[in-house]
Amino acid sequence: MHFMQSLQAAWQRHHSLVCVGLDPEPAKFPAHLRNDADAVFKFCAAIVDATADLVCAYKPQIAHFAALRAEGALERLIAHIHEHHPTVPVILDAKRGDIGSTAQHYVTEAFERYGADAVTINPYMGRDSAQPFLDRADKGVILLCHTSNPGAADLQDLDVGGRPLYQRVAEMIARDWNTHGNCALVTGATWPEQLAEVRALVGDVPLLVPGIGAQGGDVEAVVRNGRTADGNGLMISSSRAILYAGQGEDFAAAARIAAQELRDSINRYR
Numbered sequence: 162m163h164f165m166q167s168l169q170a171a172w173q174r175h176h177s178l179v180c181v182g183l184d185p186e187p188a189k190f191p192a193h194l195r196n197d198a199d200a201v202f203k204f205c206a207a208i209v210d211a212t213a214d215l216v217c218a219y220k221p222q223i224a225h226f227a228a229l230r231a232e233g234a235l236e237r238l239i240a241h242i243h244e245h246h247p248t249v250p251v252i253l254d255a256k257r258g259d260i261g262s263t264a265q266h267y268v269t270e271a272f273e274r275y276g277a278d279a280v281t282i283n284p285y286m287g288r289d290s291a292q293p294f295l296d297r298a299d300k301g302v303i304l305l306c307h308t309s310n311p312g313a314a315d316l317q318d319l320d321v322g323g324r325p326l327y328q329r330v331a332e333m334i335a336r337d338w339n340t341h342g343n344c345a346l347v348t349g350a351t352w353p354e355q356l357a358e359v360r361a362l363v364g365d366v367p368l369l370v371p372g373i374g375a376q377g378g379d380v381e382a383v384v385r386n387g388r389t390a391d392g393n394g395l396m397i398s399s400s401r402a403i404l405y406a407g408q409g410e411d412f413a414a415a416a417r418i419a420a421q422e423l424r425d426s427i428n429r430y431r
């Protein structure tokens with residue numbers, strides 16, 4: 162199934178706009194996993210198995226695996242999600258972007274090697290750098306627009322011809338790059354006004370919204386400013402606040418409670 166269809170089906174089936182970010186940090190794992198050679202896979206798979214009916218997507222962050230030489234665990238984790246929870250799409254958070262010939266290798270990495278359904282990319286090198294991803298009509302291409310970090314304003318808010326750059330980016334992607342209907346945009350939860358501006362510019366294009374939980378974004382503001390007319394349109398992503406909600410052997414059950422609380426609080430404002 163194409164990413165956009167699979168995302169829409171997961172929104173409906175699970176009545177959820179929650180995306181769980183899979184960002185393994187072994188120092189935060191429960192004690193019983195710390196000396197386990199396969200801890201990264203076991204930790205993430207347990208979180209997935211405990212939350213799969215509560216989410217619209219999973220988003221493993223590639224650097225968290227690569228830094229640990231755990232790319233193999235990432236491959237197995239994505240295969241595990243596809244096999245056991247086939248209704249939940251997987252977004253590989255890689256924030257790729259390079260000249261077209263190199264970008265083609267990043268496409269192969271994300272979709273062939275890892276089997277992801279969607280990938281995050283950085284559009285600020287321009288259209289040719291995004292084109293190999295855009296050409297994959299079956300896959301989601303999730304482009305940075307207004308990121309969640311404090312420094313987002315340094316460049317993304319710069320005035321370009323009377324409007325901030327991120328608005329031009331949003332408009333250009335929604336109007337010109339999204340010919341296959343496979344684009345989504347990243348807009349951080351920590352910038353709710355900018356989120357509203359982006360929503361006003363892009364129609365029903367889905368928005369990936371990180372910055373809830375550990376980064377302090379406000380759920381109500383995100384939902385009110387970012388939802389589409391049908392109450393969907395958002396992948397509201399949280400990693401640390403869900404993954405590390407518990408420190409004991411029951412960490413997966415604690416993650417489930419945190420994911421359920423986030424889903425319910427989002428649904429109050431839809």
Ligand SMILES: O=C(O)c1cc(=O)[nH]c(=O)n1[C@@H]1O[C@H](COP(=O)(O)O)[C@@H](O)[C@H]1O
Nearest residue numbers: 222254281308309349371375376399400401
């Ligand atoms: O593309 C992303 O996922 C992303 C974009 C952005 O603007 N801000 C942002 O925090 N992220 C990612 O989202 C996750 C946020 O993690 P938590 O703050 O623990 O929920 C990290 O993996 C970040 O790399």
